[in-house]
Amino acid sequence: xxxISPSAFAPPVAVRAAANDTxxxxxxxxxxxxxxxxxxxxxxxxxxxxxxTGLPAVDALLPDGGLLTGALHEVEAGAAPxxxxxAHDGAALGFAAHLLGRFAARTPGTLLWCRRPxxxxxxxxxxxxxxxxxxPARLLVVTARRDEDVFWAMEEGLRCPGIAAVLGETRAAGAxxxxxxxxAAEKSGVPALLLRSQPAPPQSVCVTRWRIxxxxxxxxxxxxxxxxxRWRLELRRNRFGAPSIADIPSWLVxxxxxxxxxxxxxxxxHGSPGPLFEExxxxxxxxxxxxxx
Amino acid sequence: xxxxxxxxxxxxxxxxxxxxxxxxRLIETIAGWCDRYTPWVAIDPLGGALAEEGTEACSAGxxxxxxxxxxxxxxxxxxxGPDEAGxxxxxxxxxGRLARHGFTCRAAMADxxxxxxxxxxxxxxQADLFCPSHGQRDTLAALPVDGxxxxxxxxxxxxxxxxxxxxxxxxxxxxxxxRRFGDLPLTRLDQALGAGGEVLEPRxxxxxxxxxxxxxxxxxxxxxxxxxxxxxxxxxxxQFEQAGVGARKLEIALYxxxxxxxxxxxxxxxxxxxxxxxxxLFEEKLGELDPGFGVELMILAAPEVxxxxxxxxxxxxxxALAASLGxxxxxxxxxxxxLRLGAENMARLLPRDSHLPERAQVAARVSSRPAADxxxxxxxxxxxxRPTRLLQRPEPVDVTAFVPDxxxxxxxxxxxxxxxxxxxxxxxxxxxxxxxxxxxxxPPANAVPPVRDYYRVEDDDGGRFWLFRDxxxxxxANGQPTARWFLHxxxx
Numbered sequence: 001x002x003x004i005s006p007s008a009f010a011p012p013v014a015v016r017a018a019a020n021d022t023x024x025x026x027x028x029x030x031x032x033x034x035x036x037x038x039x040x041x042x043x044x045x046x047x048x049x050x051x052x053t054g055l056p057a058v059d060a061l062l063p064d065g066g067l068l069t070g071a072l073h074e075v076e077a078g079a080a081p082x083x084x085x086x087a088h089d090g091a092a093l094g095f096a097a098h099l100l101g102r103f104a105a106r107t108p109g110t111l112l113w114c115r116r117p118x119x120x121x122x123x124x125x126x127x128x129x130x131x132x133x134x135x136p137a138r139l140l141v142v143t144a145r146r147d148e149d150v151f152w153a154m155e156e157g158l159r160c161p162g163i164a165a166v167l168g169e170t171r172a173a174g175a176x177x178x179x180x181x182x183x184a185a186e187k188s189g190v191p192a193l194l195l196r197s198q199p200a201p202p203q204s205v206c207v208t209r210w211r212i213x214x215x216x217x218x219x220x221x222x223x224x225x226x227x228x229x230r231w232r233l234e235l236r237r238n239r240f241g242a243p244s245i246a247d248i249p250s251w252l253v254x255x256x257x258x259x260x261x262x263x264x265x266x267x268x269x270h271g272s273p274g275p276l277f278e279e280x281x282x283x284x285x286x287x288x289x290x291x292x293x
Numbered sequence: 294x295x296x297x298x299x300x301x302x303x304x305x306x307x308x309x310x311x312x313x314x315x316x317x318r319l320i321e322t323i324a325g326w327c328d329r330y331t332p333w334v335a336i337d338p339l340g341g342a343l344a345e346e347g348t349e350a351c352s353a354g355x356x357x358x359x360x361x362x363x364x365x366x367x368x369x370x371x372x373x374g375p376d377e378a379g380x381x382x383x384x385x386x387x388x389g390r391l392a393r394h395g396f397t398c399r400a401a402m403a404d405x406x407x408x409x410x411x412x413x414x415x416x417x418x419q420a421d422l423f424c425p426s427h428g429q430r431d432t433l434a435a436l437p438v439d440g441x442x443x444x445x446x447x448x449x450x451x452x453x454x455x456x457x458x459x460x461x462x463x464x465x466x467x468x469x470x471x472r473r474f475g476d477l478p479l480t481r482l483d484q485a486l487g488a489g490g491e492v493l494e495p496r497x498x499x500x501x502x503x504x505x506x507x508x509x510x511x512x513x514x515x516x517x518x519x520x521x522x523x524x525x526x527x528x529x530x531x532q533f534e535q536a537g538v539g540a541r542k543l544e545i546a547l548y549x550x551x552x553x554x555x556x557x558x559x560x561x562x563x564x565x566x567x568x569x570x571x572x573x574l575f576e577e578k579l580g581e582l583d584p585g586f587g588v589e590l591m592i593l594a595a596p597e598v599x600x601x602x603x604x605x606x607x608x609x610x611x612x613a614l615a616a617s618l619g620x621x622x623x624x625x626x627x628x629x630x631x632l633r634l635g636a637e638n639m640a641r642l643l644p645r646d647s648h649l650p651e652r653a654q655v656a657a658r659v660s661s662r663p664a665a666d667x668x669x670x671x672x673x674x675x676x677x678x679r680p681t682r683l684l685q686r687p688e689p690v691d692v693t694a695f696v697p698d699x700x701x702x703x704x705x706x707x708x709x710x711x712x713x714x715x716x717x718x719x720x721x722x723x724x725x726x727x728x729x730x731x732x733x734x735x736p737p738a739n740a741v742p743p744v745r746d747y748y749r750v751e752d753d754d755g756g757r758f759w760l761f762r763d764x765x766x767x768x769x770a771n772g773q774p775t776a777r778w779f780l781h782x783x784x785x
Contacts, residue, residue, distance in 0.1 A: 094785030
């Protein structure tokens with residue numbers, strides 16, 4: 001623990017960039033050493049393992065091919081295609097519930113959900129929909145009046161061996177709170193999730209940070225129905241993970257509510273040709289009619 | 294006598310207005326302090342200023358004023374000495390301690406509450422204040438009839454008839470007395486003499502399990518208080534084991550040297566008699582207690598106990614094993630969270646068979662049995678698409694729709710316009726006519742239940758919402774649409 005140099009906390013991409021600049025073999029060896037120290041540090045912990053997200057393309061970038069248990073993961077709502085941040089975090093909640101479901105499937109135990117209600121405008125999680133990801137009977141919902149109490153409840157939950165995963169809904173987690181949660185999670189091997197309804201400047205010490213925005217779904221051609229829910233997924237921080245080509249790896253994913261699986265949508269099909277298609281048809285028809293007239 | 298008359302007689306009279314509320318608070322405090330002698334402390338319901346609404350005030354003059362406390366010390370006096378000596382010592386201790394705190398009081402002890410009441414107020418000799426067992430008939434005979442806790446009209450008549458002493462009533466035939474004055478004089482007489490029962494209503498519920506620890510020297514350091522709590526807890530847990538129960542609620546009271554009492558309580562979500570676990574819960578709370586200048590007595594009581602249903606006690610050597618055997622620790626976690634955040638802030642979600650979305654999910658207590666395996670999934674498959682977040686109170690939205698019966702094309706919510714691109718619906722959910730309304734009344738049999746038409750909509754940003762129209766589209770008399778639109782949830 002004490003032998004880790006400060007540089008070990010730098011993101012892997014930066015380490016790589018620095019390594020390329022300077023003399024090759026020494027820094028490669030050093031990098032490998034640091035990496036091993038870090039990994040040893042992360043693997044040593046009780047029951048730390050990686051849980052695949054269910055998206056092969058995403059898992060390829062994550063350490064050990066999945067989300068580390070015994071670590072803090074942040075999920076925050078992002079801006080929609082129009083640049084506006086939605087007033088609700090339906091998509092982020094969906095993705096967080098998906099992650100919670102992956103963690104829940106790994107171990108039996110209670111899922112702790114800590115939140116701070118926001119008065120009369122409060123919108124608590126609704127179990128009949130969450131049942132798609134995990135069994136809400138395992139859920140223990142804790143409400144607190146202050147953010148400190150939310151973090152305290154999360155920490156207590158992380159220290160409890162009977163808890164499968166802890167999720168906290170907050171507005172912003174300070175660096176101290178994030179560090180405390182990380183340490184508590186590392187010690188017990190219980191995964192911690194933070195769900196934020198608004199994007200915030202990166203502060204906390206998490207292993208992965210995700211930004212989720214809802215994306216237009218795809219209707220059945222010719223109809224205006226709502227297709228499977230689509231989310232724009234951004235992996236904004238990936239500690240211990242493999243570096244990716246893109247600066248911020250991003251995927252369009254689709255949640256199928258019938259088969260209960262999450263899949264990456266090929267980007268070529270991104271967008272919804274439905275209305276455009278309809279409009280063109282309409283215009284064409286309109287012109288045709290005028291021509292005939 | 295009115296105040297003006299009194300002033301006329303004595304011009305330099307010092308006056309102060311009466312404060313019944315403050316009096317009440319003071320007597321409550323003293324009653325709380327008296328818990329050190331017995332858990333069974335009652336505030337005298339007949340005291341004039343303190344009488345509850347509806348009770349009959351009685352003459353309570355004499356020496357004692359009208360405020361009074363009744364203590365049932367049966368089985369408590371042995372702490373001060375054997376038999377009668379202990380009772381006398383308890384009485385002396387009570388009066389002495391109250392005098393040291395600056396209260397003048399007269400305390401009497403007798404077999405019955407009625408006799409003690411009369412003696413405390415009307416006994417003329419100090420020696421009479423302690424009435425030996427079975428001696429109340431002789432001791433009371435010389436006291437005025439005012440000591441019988443009767444109403445003023447009855448007392449006036451007694452005095453007119455020449456019945457001045459309680460002893461004067463002994464030889465009277467009972468039937469004519471009852472015919473003339475009603476049941477009250479005979480009841481009171483029987484209660485005072487011990488022939489009739491009297492129930493004292495304790496101010497606080499009397500706990501069945503209770504331990505106390507008195508200190509020769511007052512203690513004040515937090516560690517000392519924690520150590521004392523631990524000892525009390527160990528003694529109480531032994532009591533629990535003998536009785537086969539576990540605590541649901543524990544209350545600790547610190548009796549400070551300045552006469553005030555500090556109390557705090559912990560609750561557990563299931564019967565518990567595990568000493569270390571309970572101590573851990575107390576550690577959170579002990580910090581809130583202010584020992585002041587010192588604590589001279591601590592009492593730990595269990596106001597709520599339940600039959601012990603927990604796991605079998607394991608051998609002490611198997612300590613490491615016990616943690617894994619007992620349970621997964623979730624119950625202890627729930628206790629700790631409930632202690633700081635309040636038990637009402639912890640919930641387990643239970644499904645309920647209801648069509649109304651807000652009724653389908655119930656937040657139940659943590660101690661309740663969790664939903665059966667797959668119950669939620671079954672419920673989810675029965676219903677249509679549901680939002681991941683449900684607004685506690687549906688929020689009204691302004692809506693523009695091309696065709697009245699269609700889903701809206703634009704809706705305004707929180708000062709934002711959401712242009713709807715896709716929509717699904719309606720899913721019509723009717724009110725459940727078989728349930729009573731929130732106010733308890735039942736809807737009339739032939740009434741059409743209110744319906745809601747739910748639509749799942751997606752705006753041009755991809756945000757998915759759950760909207761409903763309150764009732765079918767209709768126009769009122771002045772051409773305004775009657776149905777309103779609400780936002781009820783957010784979909785993934």
